[in-house]
Amino acid sequence: MLDVVIVGAxxxxxxxxxxxxxxGLRAKVLEASDGVGGTWHWNRYPGxxxxxxxxxxxxxxxxxxxxxxxxxxxxxxxxEILAYANHVADRFDLRRDIIFETRVSAAHFDDERICWTxxxxxxxxYEARFCVMALGCLSLPTTxxxxxxxxxxxxWYHTGWWPHGEVDLxxxxxxxxxxxxxxxxxxxxxxxxAGTLTVFQRTANFSVPLxxxxxxxxxxxxxxANNSVLREQAKKTSSGILNMDSDLxxxxxxxxxxxDQIESRWLQGGLSMWNTFADMLxxxxxxxxxxxxxxxxxxxxxxxxxxxxxxCPSSHPIGSKRLCADTRYYETYxxxxxxxxxxxxxxxxxxxxxxxxxxxxxYPLDVIVFATGFDAMTGPLTNLDIRGxxxxxxxxxxxxxxxxxxxxxxxxxxxxxxxxxxxxPSVLCNMIxxxxxxxxxxxxxxxxxxxxxxxxxxxxxxAEQQWVTHSNEVADAxxxxxxxxxxxxxxxxxxxRVFMPYVGGAxxxxxxxxxxxxxxxxxxxxx
Ligand code: FAD
Ligand code: NAP
Numbered sequence: 001m002l003d004v005v006i007v008g009a010x011x012x013x014x015x016x017x018x019x020x021x022x023x024g025l026r027a028k029v030l031e032a033s034d035g036v037g038g039t040w041h042w043n044r045y046p047g048x049x050x051x052x053x054x055x056x057x058x059x060x061x062x063x064x065x066x067x068x069x070x071x072x073x074x075x076x077x078x079x080e081i082l083a084y085a086n087h088v089a090d091r092f093d094l095r096r097d098i099i100f101e102t103r104v105s106a107a108h109f110d111d112e113r114i115c116w117t118x119x120x121x122x123x124x125x126y127e128a129r130f131c132v133m134a135l136g137c138l139s140l141p142t143t144x145x146x147x148x149x150x151x152x153x154x155x156w157y158h159t160g161w162w163p164h165g166e167v168d169l170x171x172x173x174x175x176x177x178x179x180x181x182x183x184x185x186x187x188x189x190x191x192x193x194a195g196t197l198t199v200f201q202r203t204a205n206f207s208v209p210l211x212x213x214x215x216x217x218x219x220x221x222x223x224x225a226n227n228s229v230l231r232e233q234a235k236k237t238s239s240g241i242l243n244m245d246s247d248l249x250x251x252x253x254x255x256x257x258x259x260d261q262i263e264s265r266w267l268q269g270g271l272s273m274w275n276t277f278a279d280m281l282x283x284x285x286x287x288x289x290x291x292x293x294x295x296x297x298x299x300x301x302x303x304x305x306x307x308x309x310x311x312c313p314s315s316h317p318i319g320s321k322r323l324c325a326d327t328r329y330y331e332t333y334x335x336x337x338x339x340x341x342x343x344x345x346x347x348x349x350x351x352x353x354x355x356x357x358x359x360x361x362x363y364p365l366d367v368i369v370f371a372t373g374f375d376a377m378t379g380p381l382t383n384l385d386i387r388g389x390x391x392x393x394x395x396x397x398x399x400x401x402x403x404x405x406x407x408x409x410x411x412x413x414x415x416x417x418x419x420x421x422x423x424x425p426s427v428l429c430n431m432i433x434x435x436x437x438x439x440x441x442x443x444x445x446x447x448x449x450x451x452x453x454x455x456x457x458x459x460x461x462x463a464e465q466q467w468v469t470h471s472n473e474v475a476d477a478x479x480x481x482x483x484x485x486x487x488x489x490x491x492x493x494x495x496x497r498v499f500m501p502y503v504g505g506a507x508x509x510x511x512x513x514x515x516x517x518x519x520x521x522x523x524x525x526x527x
Contacts, residue, residue, distance in 0.1 A: 133381060
C-alpha cells in the first residue's frame with residue numbers, strides 16, 4: 001500500500017509529489033494523459049498562453065529553479081509553459097513515480113482498513129492511506145450538445161483537447177464557437193491562418209490588452225535578484241499577483257483621478273484591470289466606470305459600428321465573468337475575412353454536414369473550433385465515483401453545490417485532500433501560488449499527523465457548514481454572483497448555481513489555513 005496517491009500531473013500533482021517524497025512517504029501520481037503539465041499539456045490551441053506574468057506564473061518553492069529558468073516572453077505561450085513543466089519533472093526526478101495513461105474512474109474509502117482504493121478505467125487498482133486529488137479546475141472540457149455534430153463532414157476540435165500534431169488551418173473556412181478567454185486568445189491567431197473565420201458569440205465578454213512582449217532582461221534580472229522578497233509580497237496580496245491590488249475607492253476620487261487610474265490599468269495591461277478600484281467588484285457605480293471605459297475602447301477599435309456594438313458586453317459587470325486578456329482581439333473584427341455572428345439574435349439551430357445553421361443562415365465550414373469551456377471546479381471530481389465514510393457519494397454530497405472545509409477537504413471523506421478547487425481562492429488568483437499554498441498545507445498536515453500518531457483526519461460537519469456559509473456570505477457581498485458564469489456553474493445545464501471559488505482573498509485565506517493548523521487543525525477530527 002502507498003502512503004499517498006496523487007491524481008493528476010499538472011502543477012498541483014507535480015509539486016505534491018515533490019513535497020510528500022520530501023517527507024519520506026511512498027507516493028505515486030496517476031495521470032490520464034501521456035505527459036505532465038495538465039492544462040498546458042491539453043490546451044495547445046493557437047494563441048494559448050498565460051495571462052499572469054511568466055515570472056510570477058511559475059513555482060516559487062525552489063530558488064535554484066527560479067534562477068536557472070529563463071522565460072522568453074512577458075506572458076509565456078503554451079509550449080514554453082509545457083517545456084517548463086517537463087523541466088520541473090526532470091529536474092526533481094518526478095517521472096519515475098508518475099503512472100501515465102491511467103484515468104482514475106473511482107476512489108472509495110475503506111473504513112476498516114483506513115485506506116483509499118482507486119480504480120482506473122483500465123481496471124488497475126491502487127491503494128493508499130491518503131489521497132490527493134490534483135485534478136485541476138479546468139480539466140474537463142464541455143462541448144455543447146448541438147444537434148448534428150456527428151454528421152459534420154469537416155474536422156472539429158475543442159480548445160481544451162487540442163490535437164498534439166500540427167493543425168493546418170490555412171485557407172480553410174473556420175468557425176469558432178465561444179468568446180471566453182480561450183476563444184479570445186485563439187480568434188486573432190486563427191484569423192491570420194484561416195481563409196475565413198466566423199465567430200459565433202453568445203455573450204460578449206470584456207477583454208483587455210495583454211501587452212505581451214519579449215522578456216525585459218533588466219526586469220528578469222531584478223526579479224531574480226529579489227525573488228524571495230517579491231514572492232513573499234505576492235503572498236500578501238488578494239490575488240497572489242503583484243501590482244494587482246488597489247486601495248483606491250472610486251467614489252472617493254475626482255472624475256479626473258478616476259480616469260487616470262482606469263487608464264493606467266489599461267496601459268499596464270493584462271489582469272490588472274480586474275482590480276482597477278478596490279470596490280470594483282462590490283460597487284456597481286465603480287464597476288460601471290471601468291466597464292464604460294472598456295466599451296469605449298471597443299467602439300474606438302472596431303470600425304463597423306454594428307459589429308462594435310455586438311462586441312460590447314452588456315449582460316454582466318466587468319470582471320464578474322473571468323476577465324479576458326488578448327492580443328489584437330477586437331482589431332481582428334476589422335479583417336474582411338472575419339464575420340461575427342451574434343447567436344443571441346441568430347441562435348445556432350444545428351450543425352449540418354457542411355457547417356453551422358443558425359435561425360437565419362447556413363455558414364459553410366471546413367473546421368469548427370469549440371472554445372466552449374469546461375465543467376469547471378467540481379466537474380473533474382464529480383465525474384468520478386468518489387465514496388467516503390459509509391459509502392456516501394461525493395456527487396450526492398455536492399448535489400446542491402460544492403461543500404468543503406477550506407476548499408481542501410470534505411466532511412465524511414477522511415484522508416482525502418483536493419488542490420486548489422472549489423471553496424478556495426483558486427481560479428481567482430495566480431494558480432501556481434494557490435497550488436503551492438495548498439500542497440504545503442497538506443504536506444505539513446501529513447507531517448503533523450505522523451508526529452502525533454494520527455491515522456485519519458476528517459473535517460467535521462459543523463466546520464464544513466461554517467466554511468460554506470462564510471464563503472457564500474463573502475460571495476453574496478460581491479458583484480460576482482450577478483453573472484451567469486462558470487464560477488457559478490451556469491455554463492452547465494442542470495448544475496447547481498453556487499459561486500464556487502472563495503472570494504475572500506488569497507492572503508486572508510492563507511492566514512485562515514495557517515491558523516487552523518496552528519490551533520491543532522481546528523475543525524478537523526483527528527484520530
Ligand atoms: P491541471 O493542470 O488541470 O492538471 C490536472 C491533471 O489531472 C491533468 O493532467 C489531467 O489530465 C489529470 N486528470 C484529471 N482527471 C483525471 C482522472 N480522473 N484521472 C487521472 N488524471 C486526471 N491560471 C493562472 O493562474 N494563470 C493563467 O494565466 C492561466 N491560464 C490558463 C489558460 C488555460 C487555457 C486554462 C485552461 C487554464 C489556465 N489557468 C491559468 C488555470 C490553470 O488550470 C492552472 O493555472 C494550473 O495549470 C492548474 O494546475 P493543476 O495541476 O491544478 O490542474
Ligand atoms: P469559458 O470562459 O467558459 O468560455 C466559453 C465560451 O463558450 C463562452 O463565450 C460561452 O458563452 C460560449 N459557449 C458555451 N456554450 C455555448 C453554446 N451552447 N453556444 C454558444 N456559445 C457557447 O471557457 P474558456 O474560454 O475555455 O475559459 C475557461 C477559463 O480557463 C477562463 O475563464 C480562465 O480561467 C482559463 N483560461 C485562461 C486563459 C488565459 O488567458 N490565461 C486562456 C484560456 C482559459 P456564454 O458566455 O454565453 O456562456
